[in-house]
Amino acid sequence: MRNLLIFLQRYYIFILFITLESIGFSMLVSHNNIQQATMVNASNALVGKFYESVSGLTDYFKLGQVNDQLQQENAMYRMGQLSSFYDNGAVKIVRVDSNLGQQFTYMAAKVLNNSVTMRNNYLTLNRGSIHGVKKQMGVVSPSGLVGVVMNVSPHYCTVLSMLNKNSHISAKIIENNYFGSLEWNGDDPRNATLKDINKHVEVKLGQTVVTSSYSTVFPEGIPIGKIQKVGFDPGGNFYELKVKLSTDFSSLSSVYIITNLMKDEIDLLEEKTKGLGEKIPSANNPTPAKP
Amino acid sequence: MIREIIIQFVRFILLVLGQVFIVNNLKLHTYFNPFIYFLFVLLLPVSTPPVITLLCGFFQGFVMDMFMETGGMHTMATTLIAFIRIYYLRYTLSKEQMDKGIEPVIANTGSTWFLIYSTCMVFTHHFVLFFAESFGFSEILTTLQSILVSGLVSLLLLVLLHMLFFRVNSKEVAGG
Numbered sequence: 001m002r003n004l005l006i007f008l009q010r011y012y013i014f015i016l017f018i019t020l021e022s023i024g025f026s027m028l029v030s031h032n033n034i035q036q037a038t039m040v041n042a043s044n045a046l047v048g049k050f051y052e053s054v055s056g057l058t059d060y061f062k063l064g065q066v067n068d069q070l071q072q073e074n075a076m077y078r079m080g081q082l083s084s085f086y087d088n089g090a091v092k093i094v095r096v097d098s099n100l101g102q103q104f105t106y107m108a109a110k111v112l113n114n115s116v117t118m119r120n121n122y123l124t125l126n127r128g129s130i131h132g133v134k135k136q137m138g139v140v141s142p143s144g145l146v147g148v149v150m151n152v153s154p155h156y157c158t159v160l161s162m163l164n165k166n167s168h169i170s171a172k173i174i175e176n177n178y179f180g181s182l183e184w185n186g187d188d189p190r191n192a193t194l195k196d197i198n199k200h201v202e203v204k205l206g207q208t209v210v211t212s213s214y215s216t217v218f219p220e221g222i223p224i225g226k227i228q229k230v231g232f233d234p235g236g237n238f239y240e241l242k243v244k245l246s247t248d249f250s251s252l253s254s255v256y257i258i259t260n261l262m263k264d265e266i267d268l269l270e271e272k273t274k275g276l277g278e279k280i281p282s283a284n285n286p287t288p289a290k291p
Numbered sequence: 292m293i294r295e296i297i298i299q300f301v302r303f304i305l306l307v308l309g310q311v312f313i314v315n316n317l318k319l320h321t322y323f324n325p326f327i328y329f330l331f332v333l334l335l336p337v338s339t340p341p342v343i344t345l346l347c348g349f350f351q352g353f354v355m356d357m358f359m360e361t362g363g364m365h366t367m368a369t370t371l372i373a374f375i376r377i378y379y380l381r382y383t384l385s386k387e388q389m390d391k392g393i394e395p396v397i398a399n400t401g402s403t404w405f406l407i408y409s410t411c412m413v414f415t416h417h418f419v420l421f422f423a424e425s426f427g428f429s430e431i432l433t434t435l436q437s438i439l440v441s442g443l444v445s446l447l448l449l450v451l452l453h454m455l456f457f458r459v460n461s462k463e464v465a466g467g
Contacts, residue, residue, distance in 0.1 A: 013341045017374040020349045024366035031362025032426055047357050054312050115315065115359070117324050119424045119437075122360040158360055165425070186433060 032166070048156035051112040051124050059110075062253045069142045069254070104219045106256045107131065109139075112156070116163055116189040116249045123147065123159040127257055133157045138217040138258040144246035145169065145224050146255055148217055157257075163189050163249055171224050172212040176201060179212040182224060182243065189249050192225065194241040195233065203230055209243050216263045299335065303351065306331050311358045314448070324437065325444040326416070327452060328355055332373050333412055334453075337384060338392030341377045348373025361424070368419040372412045379408065396457045409449055417442045 008015070113124040127133050129152045137149040139159050147161040160167055163184050171194055172179035180197040194209055207227045213220035229242035260266075310328040317323070332348050339347075352369030356362060380395065383404065393399040395408065417438045425434045 013345065013374070013377060016342060016345050017370065020345060020370045021367055024349070024352065024363035024370060027356070027363030027366060028423055028426070029363075050311075050358070117317075118359075118361075119421075119430075120361070124360070186430065 048112065048124060048126075048153065052126060052156075055110070055112045059253060062251065065251060066253055073142050103260060103262050105259045105261065107133075107259065109255050109257050111252045111255055114161075114249070114252050116161075119186045120165050121161040121163040121189075121249075122150070123161055123252070123255075125157050125159060125255065125257070126155070128153050128155040128157050130154050132259065133257055134259075136217060136263075138215075138222075138260075139255050140218070140222055140258060141247045141252055141255045143223070143248070145211060145218065145222050146247055146249075146252065149257065161249065162192065162245070162247075169218075169224070170212045170214045171209050173197070173201075173203065173227070174208045174210050174221070175204075176207075179214065180239075180241075182209070190245055191228065192243050192245055194227075194243050195238060197239045197241065199232070199237055199239060201239070203227065203239060203241060205230065209241075216260055216266045218258060219260075295336070299331070302334070303331050303347075307351070307354055307358070310355065315359070323444060324441045325448050326420070326441070327445060327448050329369050329372060329412070329416055330449050330452060332369060332376065333409060333449075334394055334396060335376075336392050336394050337380055337389055344373050344377055345370065364420055364423040367423055368416045371419055372416045375415060376412065379411065383408070396453065398458045405453075406450070409453075410446060413446045413449065414438070414442050417445065 107127060109125040109127040111123055112126055113122075115121045115123075123139070123146070125133075125139070133149060133152050135149055135152060139146040139149060145162060147159045147164070147167065149157050150160040151158045162169060162182070165184070165186065167182075167184060169182040170179060171182040173194075178197050178201045180194045182192055182194050184192045197203070205227055209224045209227065211218040211220060211222040211224065223246045225243040225245040225247075227241050228244040231240045231242065232238070233240045306328045310326065314325055314327055317325070328351065329348075331351060332344070335344055335347060348369040348371075349366060352363075352366035355365035355369070359365065380389070384395075384400070388400070395405065397405045400408075421434050421438050421441070422428075428434075
């Protein structure tokens with residue numbers, strides 16, 4: 001016992017240091033595990049307040065740009081209005097249809113904090129669980145894709161930006177419908193890389209990349225960017241396409257959070273199917289019948 | 292004593308706010324992420340008990356992690372430099388300076404000592420920080436590049452900041 005006390009007295013600095021470092025490391029590990037990033041979540045409300053008050057100030061400098069964007073959007077919606085369609089006589093354009101159920105709803109949100117220069121970037125938005133925001137909701141800007149909601153507190157949420165090591169987005173080339181995975185390699189916030197598209201597909205510069213229909217987070221066809229450079233992966237079997245992003249991350253100020261009203265249903269169904277597949281593996285590989 | 296604590300507390304708050312709302316908004320390039328907030332840990336008085344130094348480092352890293360949504364990166368990096376600082380000061384400063392409990396600033400220790408001290412601390416901090424950020428060695432060249440570029444810029448900013456707020460002309464000859 002006495003030896004233990006002497007030992008503690010002698011090395012208490014080192015022991016404390018190791019303890020604190022391990023706390024830091026476990027925080028880091030749980031943070032990299034996106035599904036359960038809880039440590040930082042608890043503090044969101046406090047930090048969010050800070051960011052909100054400063055954002056209130058800096059937003060004034062971006063007003064001109066935001067106005068332009070809003071005007072463009074308004075123009076687009078005006079184009080969609082009934083009054084801007086030419087009446088083709090017998091054909092009547094009906095916008096509200098009982099055949100079309102609403103699947104995606106949009107909620108406007110303000111960007112309180114945003115980074116683009118780190119290897120892993122995040123955004124903070126001024127919408128939280130009291131507004132109905134949940135984890136894994138999509139976030140888009142007027143010009144294109146932004147990211148996926150990661151943590152939610154009552155009044156704020158943090159978003160895993162597309163400019164993050166952990167971001168993998170299912171995307172397709174609109175001209176030929178081939179899909180791949182969009183990742184960010186960390187050097188330039190204006191570009192991302194589209195991977196996993198087979199080499200036999202014909203790809204041209206300037207083709208448009210949009211979200212694919214395979215994701216339950218984003219609706220199909222949200223613009224992501226345009227192909228800027230064609231390259232190949234080290235193995236040489238797949239393309240590595242450099243995509244110029246349509247969202248300007250360094251000047252983001254207003255975004256939309258997308259709710260997929262049918263996400264739970266799809267997820268539940270897929271989970272059920274997966275579970276079934278694991279239970280009866282023989283269903284996939286039936287043993288050959290003996291002659 | 293109370294006055295000293297208040298000064299350190301104000302310095303802490305100002306550095307955190309300066310880092311989060313000014314330096315983080317520079318956004319010049321991907322390799323260019325200077326950090327200045329840990330100047331607080333560097334400038335704690337020499338006589339600060341080791342336990343307090345460690346806890347200060349830990350707490351500041353934790354606050355930065357909360358602001359920047361970075362998990363434990365800053366906590367790990369800042370705790371480490373707080374730990375190294377304890378031994379660095381013990382071996383490089385003279386007994387008198389340690390007993391007097393000076394602040395490790397240029398006016399007290401001389402510019403050479405301060406430059407070597409801050410260079411060691413900045414690069415240790417950035418090394419841990421950027422490797423924790425990439426969380427692996429798969430992007431080692433990019434990471435090293437970030438460490439070098441950001442480290443040099445941080446060092447420059449730290450020294451400038453230090454010169455803004457402290458007297459530089461030394462009263463006594465540099466020691467250690």
